[in-house]
Structure formats: C-alpha cells, structure tokens
Amino acid sequence: MNTVSHKIFIDGEWRVSATGNTIEVVNPTNEQVVGYAPQASREEAAQALRSSELAQKEWASLPAQARADLVSALADALEAEAERYAVMLTQEQGKLLSDARGEVAGSVGFLRYAAESARRIEGEIVTSENQDEQIWIQRVPFGVTVGLLAWNYPLALAARKLGNALVTGNTMVVMPPADTPLTVLEFSKLIAQVGFPKGVVNIVSGLGGEVGDELVRNPITKLVTLTGSSEVGSILYRSASENITALNLELGGKAPFIVLDDANVDEVVEIAVNSGFGNCGQICTSNERMYIHQSIYAEFMDKFIAKVKQLKVGDPMLEGTNVGPKVNAREVEKLVEMIAKAKADGATIACGGSKPAGQEFTKGYWFEPTVVTNVTNDMDIMKQEVFGPIVAAMPIDSLEQALQYANDIDLGLSGYVYTNDMRKIMQVVNQLEVGEIYVNRPNGELLNGFHTGFKRSGIGGEDGKYGLEGYLQKKTIYLNYQ
Secondary structure, eight states: OOOEEOOEEETTEEEOOTTOOEEEEEOTTTOOEEEEEEOOOHHHHHHHHHHHHHHHHHHHHSOHHHHHHHHHHHHHHHHHTHHHHHHHHHHHHOOOHHHHHHHHHHHHHHHHHHHHGGGGOOOEEEEOSSTTEEEEEEEEEOSEEEEEOOSSSHHHHHHHHHHHHHHTTOEEEEEOOSSSOHHHHHHHHHHHHHTOOTTSEEEOOOOIIIIIHHHHHSTTOOEEEEESOHHHHHHHHHHHTTTTOEEEEEOOOOEEEEEOTTSOHHHHHHHHHHHHHGGGGOSTTOEEEEEEEHHHHHHHHHHHHHHHHHOOBSOTTSTTOOBOOOSOHHHHHHHHHHHHHHHHTTOEEEEOOSOOOSGGGSSSOOOOOEEEESOOTTSHHHHSOOOSSEEEEEEESSHHHHHHHHHSSSEESEEEEEOSOHHHHHHHHHHOOSSEEEESSOSOOOTTSOBOOEETTEESOBSHHHHHHTTEEEEEEEEEOO
16 A cells, blocks of 8 residues: 555545644554554544534435435445455554455445345334323434544444444444554545535544544534443543433453363364454454363363464465554553563463564564463453453363353453353353353354443444444334324
C-alpha cells in the first residue's frame, strides 16, 4: 500500500482536519509508514454529529427495505474490492493475509445479514384490560448513534455496527481506532459510491480523549456502541451517564479453556493452538487460560507445547506464516511486563517468553508464541487479559474445580469446554459465568448468534436478532378506538 494521507468524512465530503495534525500509521511488520489519518478536533466531531442529526429523520422515514438495499449494495461493493482491503488490513494491523481476507469476508457477511433483517423488524399488539383498546409496542430507531471501534478487527467492527444501525433507521458517526484507522477511512469511499444520503454515515478519526469524548458526551448522541477494553468501557460508562445515553459495550475477555479427561487430546490440542494464537492472540475470545484435567495434563501439555514451538512467526503477507506481529511497540512492552511478573510470581515459561531473535525481527513488533505453566489461579497471568500470543495452563482435579477457578474473575465474555459427557456440558452451560460458550469447537461467533459478555465484559451485544434489537428502542401506544 502506498503511503496515503486520508481525510475525515463529514456530510458526504472528505475534509482535511482543521487541526492540521495527523496520526502516523506504521506497518507492524517493518515499522514503515503506510499512511496518515487526520487527528480531528472536538468541533469536527460535533459537526459530524450535527450532520447525522440532520439526516436521521429523513433516513428513518424510508422503508426499511430501501435502507437495506443500500446496505446490501455496500456489501457488494466491498466484496468487489476484497483483496485490496485485505492487503490494507494486513499492512496496518499485522494480521495474516489469510486472516485479513477472512475479516473482509466477515464484513461482507455482517452487512448482508443486516440487510436481510429489514423484513424482520417487528412490533407487538398486546391485549388491553380496557374495553375497545389495543396496546401497540413498536420498535423505533434511537436516532444518532456512535460506533467506536477496536484496532484488532477495524473493518469487521465497522460493518458489524453500521449494518444494523442503518437498516433500523439510525444514522451513525464512526470513530476508527487510532492504531488502525486507514481501512475504515478508505471504506468511506464505498459508502459514498453506493449512494448513501449525506450525513447518514460520518467517519471521523482522532484521539479518544478529544474526538471520542465529544462523541460520547454530546447530547445529540442517543446510543454509543463500543468494542474495546473493559478499562475504556468503564470510562465511557461514566461519560455517557451525563446524558443517560444508551450503551452497547463489548469489552475484554479472559476465556477459560476447560479440557476434561474424556476429551480427544489430539483434536483439542489443535483447537487450543488455533484459538490461542490466531491473530497473534489479539482476539477478545482467545484461549488465554487452560484448565486441563490432571489425568491427561502431561500428555496434553507435551503435545500442545510441541505444536506451539512449530508455529512460524514472520511476515504476515507470506504463505506459511502462522503468527504475525503485535500491533505496536506498546503492546509488546505490555507482554514483556506480564511475562516478567509471571516469572517473579513463580511461573515457568515452557516456551517462548520474549521477542524472537534474528535479522528479520530487528524491525517490527514481535513476540514469540508463549506457554506459561506452574501457575496458580491467583496470578495476574490467569486474571488479567493478555491480548497477545501467551497461553497459561494448569491442571485441575474436577470440573467443579475448573468452574470455580474459571468464575473467579471479573471478566465473563467467553469460555470453552471439551468433553463428551452431556451432563458435564450442561453443568458448564448452567454454571460458567460468561456470555458465550464454545463446546467441542474453536472460537468464532456466527452471524445469527449473539455475542455478549457478562460482568466487566460488557452490556448489550452484537449479531443475530438480539444484536439488531440493540439498535431499536420500544415505543408503546395505547390505542383506544371507542
């Protein structure tokens, strides 16, 4: 990708930010600059909100299917340029090109599923206790919404939020992540190309403390949907309280990976590696802490560590690479600190644990695939989200012990269990305190599921009919026809 200076997209126009400041975006593989994003001002964020406010009522007045037709056209336009967008994602975020292709395909899927949902926006007629009266409950849009995106899947998250928001009659101001803003800014060209009315979608890049703060605190905003860390979610929660703005928060995770004694060790090892090190561990549902039954622990860990050691770290554009770089230097330093703390606490680094050696790694943000053993459940490595290529593991005596350990944390996004005993599966279903559970399969939520978290992992959720409902509020009408 050539170095490009992008512009913010407000009211159907591309603008150079009045601040004159930019965000430099570098390729995590080699630290070469791949583009610049505008560092917009608080006032420009407010302008975007006003533009969305002016457009919203007319947009909502269109039939839902007319709105869906444009969302479907956007999916087609993105699919037609899938490879170009995949390369852009890899060069600014560092994910494998194959994974980037998957992200683009997923983005197309999110848009198409939302478009297909237009005919499924329903209300209710409820019996009244009064004579000659009906109660109508309609689902109506919030109005102006704000989409705040995480850096690990920027395009997919934009599509995931925009599709549902637009089909349900909302307008949206999107704030791309500061670390990976370029693909989302480029996406504005397709939004304009397919003919969305001006103001229906605005895209404004900048810093969270200024642009993000304005988007959340401004009274024009009626709903904020964020994918990000629990720490950012907590800040946003406080900021949104001033106007009692509705929130949809998908936040951090620390997924427990429970393997019981009847599991197929070879199959589960493969799943554990893929779910732990995919996208360099930068997935909120990644396998981060494993609880393995003691009767199979030694066999499982020997095979798991052997598989991890075979993972090839390198250029994400090359076929055969298994693990690319982290997104930035700050994230690498966080991993270095977490490993140092784990070692100080008495844990063993079974493999990896540092930046890889070699000429090809002198530039870029690299960290070896790492396995941590000899841990106790109170260590930070078992409590704090890593969001990197580090998996910790410990043996357990029983499912009850695994559940106790798994639930002893303030996060609850996702979890895994591997067993052929249906009674134990149902025990996990009933007792594991997470919003989604992967039973005998890898991670990866589906379009018609519901991606939601418990505890500090968020409120609300994405995907499926319940994700669509998150962009609608209910209006009750008492219709007396005497």
